[in-house]
Amino acid sequence: xxxxxxxxxxxxxxxxxxxxxxxxxxxxxxxxxxxxxxxxxxxxxxxxxxxxxxxxxxxxxxxxxxxxxxxxxxxxxxxxxxxxxxxxxxxxxxxxxxxxxxxxxxxxxxxxxxxxxxxxxxxxxxxxxxxxxxxxxxxxxxxxxxxxxxxxxxxxxxxxxxxxxxxxxxxxxxxxxxxxxxxxxxxxxxxxxxxxxxxxxxxxxxxxxxxxxxxxxxxxxxxxxxxxxxxxxxxxxxxxxxxxxxxxxxxxxxxxxxxxxxxxxxxxxxxxxxxxxxxxxxx
Numbered sequence: 001x002x003x004x005x006x007x008x009x010x011x012x013x014x015x016x017x018x019x020x021x022x023x024x025x026x027x028x029x030x031x032x033x034x035x036x037x038x039x040x041x042x043x044x045x046x047x048x049x050x051x052x053x054x055x056x057x058x059x060x061x062x063x064x065x066x067x068x069x070x071x072x073x074x075x076x077x078x079x080x081x082x083x084x085x086x087x088x089x090x091x092x093x094x095x096x097x098x099x100x101x102x103x104x105x106x107x108x109x110x111x112x113x114x115x116x117x118x119x120x121x122x123x124x125x126x127x128x129x130x131x132x133x134x135x136x137x138x139x140x141x142x143x144x145x146x147x148x149x150x151x152x153x154x155x156x157x158x159x160x161x162x163x164x165x166x167x168x169x170x171x172x173x174x175x176x177x178x179x180x181x182x183x184x185x186x187x188x189x190x191x192x193x194x195x196x197x198x199x200x201x202x203x204x205x206x207x208x209x210x211x212x213x214x215x216x217x218x219x220x221x222x223x224x225x226x227x228x229x230x231x232x233x234x235x236x237x238x239x240x241x242x243x244x245x246x247x248x249x250x251x252x253x254x255x256x257x258x259x260x261x262x263x264x265x266x267x268x269x270x271x272x273x274x275x276x277x278x279x280x281x282x283x
Contacts, residue, residue, distance in 0.1 A: 099123075099280060105132075106145050107280045110243045117236055118194040118283035120243035121206040125232045126281065128248065129212060131187040134163055134177035148237050148244040172216050172223055183218035184270040186225050191281050202238040203246070207231055209254065217270040225269050229255035 099119065100109030107123045110116040124146050132138035143155050165175045172179060179185040189212040197205040210232060215225035231254070235247040264272075 099282075102280075106142070108145070108242055112238055112243075114196050114199055115283045117199060117204040117206060117243055118196055119281065120236060121204075121208050121232075121234045122191040122194050122281035122283070124234060124236075124245050124248075125191055125208040125210055126189045126278065128245075129187060129189040129210070129232070129250075131177075131185055133159070134168065134171075134173065134185070134187070136160065136163075136176065139163070146245045148239045148246050151246060172221065179216055179218070183216050183221060184273065185216050186269065186273050187214045188212055188273060188278070194283055197233075204236045204243070206234050206236065208234065213269075213273075217266040217273075219266060221266060224266070229253055 099107040102108055106127050107119070110120040127133070127142050127146055130142075133142060139159055140156055143159065144152055147155050163177070168175060168177055171185065172183065173185055174180075177185075189210050192209045192211060194209075195207045197207060199205075208231065210230055212228050212230075213225055214228060215221070215223045217225050229252070231251050233249050233251075234245055236243045237246045238244075
C-alpha cells in the first residue's frame with residue numbers, strides 16, 4: 001500500500017513509490033540407546049554419567065540465556081533500557097515491554113524513550129498499511145487511534161479522498177472496501193527493522209523497513225497477491241501520554257532478490273491470512 005500524509009498514492013495498486021528458544025532433538029529412546037552389546041543405563045560408569053549431566057546443564061544454560069528478556073518482564077526500568085540501544089546489535093531485543101495495552105486493535109502505552117518510539121513506529125506502520133484502512137469505519141478508527149488529535153480531522157479527509165470508490169474499484173473492491181464474494185483482499189505488513197533518525201524532546205523521526213503482502217486472493221482475481229518491500233518514514237509526537245503519528249510517507253525498497261519459492265494457490269494464501277494472527281511489534 002502506498003499512502004502518505006501528503007495524499008500521494010502511486011500506481012494503481014495498494015502500494016507505490018510515494019507514498020530463542022532452542023529446540024534440542026533428543027535421540028529415540030525405544031529401547032537401549034547404547035545397543036544390544038552395551039550395558040544397561042543403570043550400569044553406566046560414573047565418568048559417562050558426569051559427562052551426560054554436564055551436557056544437560058550446558059543445554060539448559062544455553063536455553064535460559066537465549067530466552068533472557070523474551071518475556072518482557074525485565075527488571076530494568078523502561079526508562080533506562082534506551083541507554084543501551086547504541087551498543088545493541090540491530091536485531092537484538094532490549095527486553096523491555098513494548099507497550100502497556102491496546103487502543104482498539106493497535107498497541108498503546110509506549111514508553112517515552114528511543115525504544116518506545118521505535119516500537120510505536122513499527123506498530124503504526126502495520127496499521128496504516130492494512131486491509132482495514134480501505135474500509136471507512138475501520139479507517140476512521142485507525143486514524144483516531146494513531147494520529148495526534150490535531151491531525152485526525154485532516155487525515156480522515158485526505159484518506160477518504162484517496163480511497164475513493166474509483167480507487168477501490170481498481171483493486172476489485174466495492175465502495176465499502178470489500179472484495180467480491182469468493183474473494184479475499186489481503187494487505188499485511190511485517191516490519192523488518194526500525195531506525196531512529198532523530199529524537200528531540202516530544203518529537204521523533206523514524207524509518208521502518210517493511211515487507212508485506214497485498215492483492216486479492218481468488219480464482220478469478222485480476223490482482224493476485226504479491227509481495228512488496230518498502231520503507232515508511234514516520235514523524236511521531238508525544239501527546240496524551242503516548243507516541244502518536246504526526247505525519248508519514250513511504251518509498252520503495254530496499255528489496256532483496258526474489259527466492260525460488262513455489263507459488264501457493266489463492267485458497268491457500270487466503271486461509272493462511274485468516275489462520276495466522278499478527279503481532280505487537282517491539283524494538
